[in-house]
Amino acid sequence: MAFSLFGGSDKKDSGAAPTSGNSSNVNSIKENLQAQILQEIALTNATELISKISNNCYEKCILNPGSSLSTADATCLDQCSEKYIQAWNTISRRYLARVQSESKN
């Protein structure tokens, strides 16, 4: 019982067949690991985007910090965020196209 508190399993005790070599188990382990990796990468990407948009749009929109976000502030932030994401897509397309054409040379 104490073993399970540390995240261990009691597969050995149950007398079940060893799991290594069982192909469906191997596939699900592999898929889980791949899914975890993809999730980490997606999270990193989102975090980076949020950070960049916050910094850039704060600089462009909040010129005189008041005691709260005004409607004008909110509109500017909204427009700025949209613009930034569009810019990201434009640059992503161009950069990837360039990388592909450079690698062909």
Place this chain on the structure above:
Amino acid sequence: MSQISKNDISQLDEASQVELLKFVESENAKAKLQSSIHMFTDMCFKKCVPTITMGSVSPAESTCLTNCVDRFLDTNIFVVNKISKSMQK
């Protein structure tokens, strides 16, 4: 968030481990590209979008953004060539 456990990986047969390694390598390369794109967008947004007047990128701004990336890459190549030439002397 769940963690990738060594126990899980050790249960995989060698072919699966190799496949996973290749997957990690390929995702790593993609992540590096994405990181570069973040850097370029940050830099070029500052250069090309001085004020926020509307919620979309204008054609002029779009041209500026693509020029910005291209010229930065040209600059990088230029600097690499120059430095490598001076290192050969």
